[in-house]
Each structure stands twice: as structure tokens, then as C-alpha cells.
Amino acid sequence: MLRKKTSGVANGPLSSSFIGKAAETVVDRRAFLRGSGLAIGGLATAAALVGSNVTPAQAVGSAASVEIRKSVCTHCSVGCTVVAEVQNGVWTGQEPGWDSPINLGAHCAKGASVRETASGERRLKYPMKLTGGKWVRMSWDDAINEIGDQMLDIRKKSGPDSVYWLGSAKHSNEQAYLFRKFYAYWGTNNGDHQARICHSTTVAGVANTWGYGAMTNSYNDMHNSKAIFIIGGNPAEAHPVSLMHVLKAKEQNNAPVIVCDPRFTRTAAHADEYVRFRPGSDVALIWGIMWHIFDNKWEDKEFIRQRVYGMEDVMAEVKKWDPAETERVTGVPGSQLKRVAKIMANNRPGTFVWCMGGTQHTNGNNNTRAYCAFQLALGNMGTAGGGANIFRGHCNVQGATDFCVLSHSLPGYYGLSAGAWKHWARVWGEDIDWLKGRFDSLKGKDGKSKSLMNMKGIPVSRWIDGVLEDKDNMDQPDNLRAMVFWGHAPNSQTRMKEMKTAMEKLDLMVVIDPYPTVSAVLSDRTDGVYLLPATTQFETYGSVTASNRSLQWREKIIEPSFDSLPDHTIIYKFAKKFGFADRMFRKIKVTDDEPYVEDVTREFNGGMWTIGYTGQSPERIKAHMANQHVFDRTTLQANGGELDGEYYGLPWPCWGTAEMGHPGTPLLYDTSKPVAEGGLCFRARFGVEHEGNNLLAEGSYPVGSEIKDGYPEFTMGMLKKLGWDGDLTAGERAAIEKVAGDKTNWKVDLSGGIQRVAIKHGCAPFGNAKARVKVWTFPDPIPLHREPLYTSRRDLVADYPT
Amino acid sequence: MILTSGRLVEYEGGGDETRSNPWLAELQQDMFVEMNPFDANGKNIRNGDMVWVKTPEGAQIKVMAQVTERVAKGVAFLPFHFGGHLEGKDLRSKYPEGADPYVLGESANTAFTYGYDSVTLMQESKCSLCTIERV
Known part of the structure; x- marks a missing residue:
């Protein structure tokens, strides 16, 4: 402490x-x-740990033998470059990346000591199994065979859904993608990862507001902010290097920093205005601030008219949150909130930062949508210095989410519909009927058989219930009988005593991790637990997505320590054991059981059209990593040289194929730039109208758009109607015809032709709509304050039911 | 009291990697609970005392008290990176030899309770209830 x-x-x-x-x-x-x-x-x-830019004098003589390798820190999502010095295969020294536009030569305590993460002596060193209460060392071959045989037996008796594949926010993008593909081939949607219990409420809340569920701007872009609003986040401790960018705005722009948190954190210590409120009263607090904004007519009326749907309904709800009621619920006096509202209104654009303090609540989806409504009311979206800067927690939690190591979607948020499976089967070159045959089915209430392929799996937050619940209450044939914890800390989940009981009830537990983790010791099992040593990301290579959607490439610093293996090799070994390796890796070169990482990148480039993970070829990402010094430290744009105009790490969406050369999108929904140069509008994701009201943008569009108004998402039919289909190449046209003719949607066009042509005419492939602050598909269309399940204020439950 | 949780700069996630890193482990050696002097004084708890944090679902964790005004009256805060202790029991002997993290401690999530977001099934780990008493 x-x-x-x-x-x-x-x-x-x-x-x-x-x-x-x-x-x-x-x-x-x-x-x-x-x-x-x-x-x-x-x-x-x-x-070696003293952060210095000075090369020690004695190093000159031995300089020839020192190799420099670049990687990215494996802790939080800021994405700090680690420069490693390697001598004779041993990682001997470490410097922070001075050229990295993200960390600018800085590291926090964790980043400064990552060498120890890879070379540490407390690593899990060999495959082991628990036999009669003792850990016994074994070989990889024996481990894969024993575990594989037991899983195949469970599959035969209870079905594929009785094995749960719990993945990681520490996988590289390639590993995350392969892992997701792997449990699809196994025949279940019972896979998930840490993001469920970090930012799932953000992804759902934000994507349902304006289209994509990610940080809209970047750490660096905060240099442009005139005000910084942080709620439920403690970046000074959780994302220390990001605070450098916050403090730059504070010093350079005299930007006031507002921190709302129940606890006076180290971040709050930097605040101009610290707002202490009762845990769990976020919506009330935000509406309480917005009460002053609307009361004084400080909202951005023109922005709302053009780009926001449903704000009148928010206004009606906010009206209830006058200073007295807000203070009764949150404990914050009205005078302070009026001051906060005034600061935000007078200092535009302001950015809005939130983290776990806002998301990890029973009311989480309402919190995140209230935050969005706040930024939309002030017109702070789609502009440099504004945005919803959602800081994510793990080094690749953004990437692992994008590749949907989740129980409810295929990679790229395609979902689990028949169309989504068809799309990915096309990308994989797989026979869709074979895939269907891998899944179990259930008889629905109407007596019809439903494939579990199209039904959501169990989220990680509820795996315990998947073991302990009566199987008749479940949407799968049998309980969970085997758990695979692949890079997952069980102590990040609540209800640990029940978790212990669940662990003890399982037939089989497999832990795959560089360290044994709490999973190895929590239960009182004496048998049936396997520990398999995975490498850290410093002992392998591949791409990783930082919180700001930039992709960076890690080089391998050292060979795997002890008997550890990289995740993609372990995935291959299991796929081989289960008999589907040749199918799953048909487009990927494999040597000595290790899949070739660049082939994996190229495979997902061919399918991730929805969110634009298509333009970031391995070659392009590596070129950015090698030329970090050419990128501007505020805009992230390359200034001169071969990469001129591109944004660092090709932040997604990086539209089209790599050959199209899209520069990446540094700020989401920024209409001041053409789409071809990184501009965007809000996504048309929720139809064109709701209850007779227009959902498309009105008179707002990215610069250079040939359609000077809102429009729905693109299809082949729409291209024809616009008379733009003539711009397609013969190859593109043939590919589109093969998918669904005129009905082919931009998301499933494997040639990328539809989006190429749309962008050529200045349009966003996903359409141009309003953001919506009213999500009619959610339990509370307009975010409401609801008392926490375990509340200290029972007097409020009648007014604000849980 | 209201129970909430958060991160520390020295550790990350479940903390298995970082608590196995001597450079970081040295900086945070004990799992703790932050409580306001008003609440601590009322229970005769001094800074550094061992206390039980007890929850409405019947779990309890044994941690060190950090008496501080960082938290308001009636609010207790737990950092969440610790593991390897369960309800007062040290589980160090159960790790494979030589692979136990340098620092172990009670997991905050032993004390966090049932509750999920209606849309995403996000867990509730920022707002629950507890009582705190001296060991």
C-alpha cells in the first residue's frame, strides 16, 4: 500500500x-x-532501468554485439514502445521508445520493468499436472494428448458447449483472431475474454450511440483539448503515460481538468475541480450537470439538429435532475455542478475520459450512454480535442475485442447470424455445412431445432453459473465440464467463493499462461488441473492495437524461455489433436507447429471490412514501427518521407485493401476531412427512420462528399442507383455478383470494391447518420439512474428501482 | 459501508505477472483497504491494523487498514490486483515450486458480490456493501 x-x-x-x-x-x-x-x-x-538517453561509455566497445529490438509494453492499452538490447540471445538492457509518438521516451514503473516479465524466474516453466495434490512435470506432447483426449470425450458425451474457451486481452491480434476461429471450429460460442468485465458496457453503449464501440480520438489528440473531463478513471495510476498528454493540454492550453470520482485519486490530485460523488450515481451526476447546460441553453443546437437523434427525450429526463434532486442522490452540491457545466461550456472542444469506474456497474450501459449524450449536447464529437476518449485497460484488449474473442460475435462484430457465418466461411475457404455440423442444436419452444451456432454463448462473467446452474435452465445440452483459462486472471472476477466451488465441480481445468495465476491455487482440487507455459509477447511477434485504434508491430526480443510456447503454436497443437488443423490453417503456412504470423494478419485483412482492419498489411504496420520518428506527436500524421500523410499505426478504420493506401482514421466521425484522408461521419447502423423520424444526418457530411446530406450504408444496388457502379473493376464486379448480386452489402464484399468506390466519391461506406441518444432496443432507451443492487440508500430504491 | 475498487500503478490486472516482478513487488507488499478516519476511529481501527472486510453474501477478506481521507466517510476502497490468499488463508504452498509470486494477498473480488448489467452482463465491481472490523 x-x-x-x-x-x-x-x-x-x-x-x-x-x-x-x-x-x-x-x-x-x-x-x-x-x-x-x-x-x-x-x-x-x-x-539498465535508469531511464536515461545516454549510452554508457563502456558500451562503445561491445556495441557490435548488441542488437536492438522493438516491442510494445504488455500492460495497459497506451501502447508504449519498449526498446530492448539483446546480447547473445539474452535481453540485457531496456530503454523506453524515444521515437514513439505515443510514449515519447517515457515509461511507468510497470513499463520500465517488463524485461523481468519475460526473463523472470517466477515463470511457469514446464507443462505440469496436478496429481494427488502434487504438481508433476510433463512433456508438451503428453499434455496435449491427455487434455485433448479428455476434451474429445466430453465433446462426445456432453457436446462441444461443455468446454469453455476463455481467452485473453494479452493475445496479439493474430492470436486473438486464431483463438476466435479455433473455438468456432471446435463448435461452440462458449468463448470470451476480459473485455466482458472491462468495457463491454462501453462497447455496447457507444456502438449503439454512434456506430463504433471504441475510443474516438487518441491520447495525443488531447493536446488539442480546451477542457478535460475524467470520470471513473484514474489514468495517473492505470495509464500513467497517458497523463503526460493530459498535462500537456493543461499547461499549453490552460485546459481545466475536472475529475469526478468517489475517491481522491492521484489523478484527482491534478484536477482543477474535483467532484466527489457517491459510487453508482453516475447517470444522476451527468444529468445534474446537463441540467445547468440546458437551463442556460449552452447546448450546441446546430450540431444536435444535424447529427443527433432523440435529444429532446434526454432533455425531458434531465429536467427532473434539478440541483436539489441531484444533490440528494449523488451528494454533490448544485453550485459545484453549475461551475463544472460552465467550464465545459466555455472551453470547447473538451474531451471526456472514462474507465472502469463508469463501466463496471449493473447500470453500466446507462452510464456510458449518458457520457455520450453529454458530449453530443456540447457538440464535442468528431472534432480534434473533443471526443469520447475511453481508455482501455490491457495491451490488446481493443484488438481482442475487435477480433471478438467474445461469446456473442464473430470477428469484426459481424454477430452470429447465418449471414455472418457465411461471410467468415468465405474468408476461411470453409464449407459452411461442415462448420454447421460442428455445433450442437436445441429444440426451441416451437418444437423447431435451433443451431447453437447462431445463439450467444455464456459470457465469462457467468461461467460459474454455467457449471453450477441446473442444466435444465440452460440453453445448451449439458453443464460446463472443462474450463480453459488462457491468459486470464480469475481474481478479476467477482463472486470468488462461488468460483472456487465451480472450479471444484469441473472435470478438467487447463491454465495456459506465462505465470501459474490464481487459477492454479484457488480451488481445493487435487487432480485434473493442467498448467501449460505460454510465452510472454516479448518472446514472439505480431500486431497489437492500442486504445486509440493504432496497430503496432512487436518484434520477437528473445526466444521462448524454458518450455514455453507462443499462443498461436499452442492453438495449432490443439487443432491438430482435434483433427481440424488442415482446414483451419489452409491459408496459413505452418513450420514446426508454429503458424506464420504474417499469413494470419493477411487472412484477417481479407475479412475485417466492418471496422477497417483491412488496410493494415504486416508490411505497412512494420514500416510505421520502423519509422516512428516521422510522425507528428499531436496529429500522429507522418510529415514527409515515404509514409507522408499516413497516421501512426493506421488507426482503424483503415479502409479498403492495403494497395488502396488509406491513411487510417485518427479521429472518428470527423467531418472536416475527406473519408479518403481519415474523415468520417456517424454510422448509419440503426435504419433510416424511427417512428417516422429521419435517422440520417441533415446537411452534415465529410468534406468532399458528393452526397451533400445523410445516406444509408452502401450496397451494390445503391452504387447502381447512384450510377457509380461503372467505377468498379471487372474483378470487383465479379466478386460482388458472387456474394449476393445487388443486395451485396459493403461489409461482405470481399473485393472491397463497394467501399473503394464509395470513398472515391467522398462517402463513408457505412452511411451517414445521426448519433442516437435514445437506444430503443435497450431496456432503458434513455439512460436512467438506477440504484445499485447493493445500495446504501434504500430510501432511494422506490424512486429509482434497481 | 459502500465498497468500491480500483487499480494501483505498480500492478496490472489480476497481478500475477507484476506481483512476480521483484522491482514492482517491492513497492506494494500488502493488500489493503482504504477507509476514512471517521469510520476507522469509530471502530477503533488504526492505520496498519489488520481488519476483516465482510460482505452481504457471506465472504470475508483479511487485509491491512489504510486510514486516509482519500475516501469519503462511509466508503471503503480495495485495490484489485492481489491474489493467493483466501479468507485469511495463505495459499502459497499450493503453487508449483519456484513459480509463486513474490507478493500474495486477498483478492478484492472475493468480497464483490452478485450483480450484472442488463445488456452486456458486465459484473458489478465498483459498488457493493461491507462492514469492517478489527481482526
Whole structure:
């Protein structure tokens, strides 16, 4: 815990046995290392960790033998470049990436010590199994065979849905994509990952407001902000390097920083205005601030008229949140909220940052949509310095979400409909009937058989119930009988005592991770647990997506330590054991059981049209990584050279094929640029009208658009109507015809022709619509305050039912 | 009291990697609960005392008290990266030899309770209830 050290003394008792010995006296760094048996080499490492740009003089003589490799930190989602020094295959030194426009030579404590993550001695070293309460070392072949046989047996007796594939936000993009494809081939949607319990409410809330569920701007773009509003986030601790960008705006633009949090965090310590409110009252707080905005007519009326649907309904709800009621529910006085409203109104564009404090609630989807409504009311969307800057938590939680290591969708948020499966089967070159045959089916209430292929699987937050619940209450033939924890910390999930019971009931538990994790020790099992050592991302290579949607390429720094293997190799081994490796990897070269990563990137480039993961070929991402110095540190745009005009990491959507050369989209929904140069509008995702009202944009469109108004998403039929189909090449036309003729939608056109032509005419392939603050498909179309399930204010439950 | 949770700069996620990293482990050695001096004084709890945090669903965790005005009266905060202790029991001996993290501690999520978002089934880990008493 945070304590001030006096003369290097950490006071307070120390609970763990290994520190215990040293703890009786005092613990300073050396004593700590002695106690842990790490004194040898400690000083050398300490020297390497001192963040300095100065090459030590003695390094000159041995410079020839030092190789420099670039990777990306594996902790939070900021995406800091790690520059590794390798000698004779050993990672000997580490520097922060000075050329990286993202971290600009900075690291936090975690980033500065990642060398230890890869080379650490506490790694899980060999495949092991728990036998009679003891861990026994085994070979990879034996492990895959034993686990595989048990899984195949479970599959035969209980169906494919009785094995749960729990993936990771630490996979690279390629591994995440393969993992998602892998459990599709196994025949289940029972797969998910950490994002469910991080930002799922953001992805759902935000995507249902304006189209895409991701951070709209970037860390760097905050340099343009005139005000910074942070709620339920503590970037000073959770994303330390991002705070550099916040503080730049604070110093350079004199931008006020507003921090709303129940706890006075280290971030709050930087705030001009700290708003302490009761946990779980986010919607009430936001509506309470907006009450002042509407009361004083500070909203951006023209922006709302052109680009927002449903704001009148929000206004009606906000009217209820006068200062007295807001204070009764949130505990914040009206005078402070009036000040906050005024600051945000007078300092536009302002950015809006939120994290887990807003999302991890029973009312999470209402919170995230209230935040969106706030930014839309002020006209802060689609502009440099504005935006919903949603900081994500893990190094590739954005990528793993985009590739839908989730229980409710195929990669690229295509969903689980028959059309979605057809699309991916085309990309994979797979026989759709064979895929169908891999899945179980259930008899519906109407007596008809329904394939589980098209039904959502169990989300990770409920896997416990998948084991413990009566199987008659479940939408699958049998309970979960085997769990695979692949890069997942079980202690990130609530209800751990019930989790322990669930773990004990399983037939089989498999943990695949560089470290044993809490999964290895939580339950009282004595048998049927396997630990398989995975590599860290520093021992393999591939792409990773930072929170701002930029892709970066990691080089392999060192060979895998001990017996560890990279995730994609382990996936291949299981696919081989289950007999579908040749099908699953038909487009991917494999050597010694290791799939060729660049082939995987190219395969997903061919299918991820929805969100524009199509233009980022491995070659382009690598070129950006090698030329980090050419990118502007605020706009992220390359200034001169071969990459001139492109945005760092080709932030998605990077439309079309790599050959089309789209520069990436640095700010979502920014109409001040042509789509071909990274501009956009809000996505037409919810139809063209609702209850007789127009949902398309009115008089707002990206610069250079030949359609000077809103329009729906593109299809082949629409191209023909516009008379633009003549711009298609013969090859594109043939590919489109093959999918569904005139009905072919831009998302399933594997040639990319429809979007190429739309963009050529200045249009966004996904249409041009209004954002909606009223989501009529959700339980609360207009976000409402609802008391937490376990509330300290029972007096409010009658007015604001849970 | 209201129970909430959050991150620390030294650790990440479930903390297995970072608590196995000596450079980071040294900086955060104990799982703790932050509580306001008003609440601590009322329960005769001093900074650094071991306390039980008990929840409405019957779980309890044994952690060190951090008495601070960082949290308001009636609010307790838990950092969530710890693991390897369960309801006062140290599970270190159950790790494979040589692969136990340097720092273990109670998991905040042992104390967090049932509750899910209606649309996405997001869990509730920022707002629950607890009582705190001295060990």
C-alpha cells in the first residue's frame, strides 16, 4: 500500500513468507532482493532501468554485439514502445521508445520493468499436472494428448458447449483472431475474454450511440483539448503515460481538468475541480450537470439538429435532475455542478475520459450512454480535442475485442447470424455445412431445432453459473465440464467463493499462461488441473492495437524461455489433436507447429471490412514501427518521407485493401476531412427512420462528399442507383455478383470494391447518420439512474428501482 | 459501508505477472483497504491494523487498514490486483515450486458480490456493501 518511506524503510508488517525473513528489521531494496535470492545481477539490472538517453561509455566497445529490438509494453492499452538490447540471445538492457509518438521516451514503473516479465524466474516453466495434490512435470506432447483426449470425450458425451474457451486481452491480434476461429471450429460460442468485465458496457453503449464501440480520438489528440473531463478513471495510476498528454493540454492550453470520482485519486490530485460523488450515481451526476447546460441553453443546437437523434427525450429526463434532486442522490452540491457545466461550456472542444469506474456497474450501459449524450449536447464529437476518449485497460484488449474473442460475435462484430457465418466461411475457404455440423442444436419452444451456432454463448462473467446452474435452465445440452483459462486472471472476477466451488465441480481445468495465476491455487482440487507455459509477447511477434485504434508491430526480443510456447503454436497443437488443423490453417503456412504470423494478419485483412482492419498489411504496420520518428506527436500524421500523410499505426478504420493506401482514421466521425484522408461521419447502423423520424444526418457530411446530406450504408444496388457502379473493376464486379448480386452489402464484399468506390466519391461506406441518444432496443432507451443492487440508500430504491 | 475498487500503478490486472516482478513487488507488499478516519476511529481501527472486510453474501477478506481521507466517510476502497490468499488463508504452498509470486494477498473480488448489467452482463465491481472490523 502507499506509504511514505522514511530513510528507505518500508514500515508495516509483511505477510508473505519470503519477505518475512527480512521484515523483522527493515526492508530496503537490497534487503528485499537478498531476501528473494535475487541480489546477483540486481545492480546490473538497476543500471539498465535508469531511464536515461545516454549510452554508457563502456558500451562503445561491445556495441557490435548488441542488437536492438522493438516491442510494445504488455500492460495497459497506451501502447508504449519498449526498446530492448539483446546480447547473445539474452535481453540485457531496456530503454523506453524515444521515437514513439505515443510514449515519447517515457515509461511507468510497470513499463520500465517488463524485461523481468519475460526473463523472470517466477515463470511457469514446464507443462505440469496436478496429481494427488502434487504438481508433476510433463512433456508438451503428453499434455496435449491427455487434455485433448479428455476434451474429445466430453465433446462426445456432453457436446462441444461443455468446454469453455476463455481467452485473453494479452493475445496479439493474430492470436486473438486464431483463438476466435479455433473455438468456432471446435463448435461452440462458449468463448470470451476480459473485455466482458472491462468495457463491454462501453462497447455496447457507444456502438449503439454512434456506430463504433471504441475510443474516438487518441491520447495525443488531447493536446488539442480546451477542457478535460475524467470520470471513473484514474489514468495517473492505470495509464500513467497517458497523463503526460493530459498535462500537456493543461499547461499549453490552460485546459481545466475536472475529475469526478468517489475517491481522491492521484489523478484527482491534478484536477482543477474535483467532484466527489457517491459510487453508482453516475447517470444522476451527468444529468445534474446537463441540467445547468440546458437551463442556460449552452447546448450546441446546430450540431444536435444535424447529427443527433432523440435529444429532446434526454432533455425531458434531465429536467427532473434539478440541483436539489441531484444533490440528494449523488451528494454533490448544485453550485459545484453549475461551475463544472460552465467550464465545459466555455472551453470547447473538451474531451471526456472514462474507465472502469463508469463501466463496471449493473447500470453500466446507462452510464456510458449518458457520457455520450453529454458530449453530443456540447457538440464535442468528431472534432480534434473533443471526443469520447475511453481508455482501455490491457495491451490488446481493443484488438481482442475487435477480433471478438467474445461469446456473442464473430470477428469484426459481424454477430452470429447465418449471414455472418457465411461471410467468415468465405474468408476461411470453409464449407459452411461442415462448420454447421460442428455445433450442437436445441429444440426451441416451437418444437423447431435451433443451431447453437447462431445463439450467444455464456459470457465469462457467468461461467460459474454455467457449471453450477441446473442444466435444465440452460440453453445448451449439458453443464460446463472443462474450463480453459488462457491468459486470464480469475481474481478479476467477482463472486470468488462461488468460483472456487465451480472450479471444484469441473472435470478438467487447463491454465495456459506465462505465470501459474490464481487459477492454479484457488480451488481445493487435487487432480485434473493442467498448467501449460505460454510465452510472454516479448518472446514472439505480431500486431497489437492500442486504445486509440493504432496497430503496432512487436518484434520477437528473445526466444521462448524454458518450455514455453507462443499462443498461436499452442492453438495449432490443439487443432491438430482435434483433427481440424488442415482446414483451419489452409491459408496459413505452418513450420514446426508454429503458424506464420504474417499469413494470419493477411487472412484477417481479407475479412475485417466492418471496422477497417483491412488496410493494415504486416508490411505497412512494420514500416510505421520502423519509422516512428516521422510522425507528428499531436496529429500522429507522418510529415514527409515515404509514409507522408499516413497516421501512426493506421488507426482503424483503415479502409479498403492495403494497395488502396488509406491513411487510417485518427479521429472518428470527423467531418472536416475527406473519408479518403481519415474523415468520417456517424454510422448509419440503426435504419433510416424511427417512428417516422429521419435517422440520417441533415446537411452534415465529410468534406468532399458528393452526397451533400445523410445516406444509408452502401450496397451494390445503391452504387447502381447512384450510377457509380461503372467505377468498379471487372474483378470487383465479379466478386460482388458472387456474394449476393445487388443486395451485396459493403461489409461482405470481399473485393472491397463497394467501399473503394464509395470513398472515391467522398462517402463513408457505412452511411451517414445521426448519433442516437435514445437506444430503443435497450431496456432503458434513455439512460436512467438506477440504484445499485447493493445500495446504501434504500430510501432511494422506490424512486429509482434497481 | 459502500465498497468500491480500483487499480494501483505498480500492478496490472489480476497481478500475477507484476506481483512476480521483484522491482514492482517491492513497492506494494500488502493488500489493503482504504477507509476514512471517521469510520476507522469509530471502530477503533488504526492505520496498519489488520481488519476483516465482510460482505452481504457471506465472504470475508483479511487485509491491512489504510486510514486516509482519500475516501469519503462511509466508503471503503480495495485495490484489485492481489491474489493467493483466501479468507485469511495463505495459499502459497499450493503453487508449483519456484513459480509463486513474490507478493500474495486477498483478492478484492472475493468480497464483490452478485450483480450484472442488463445488456452486456458486465459484473458489478465498483459498488457493493461491507462492514469492517478489527481482526
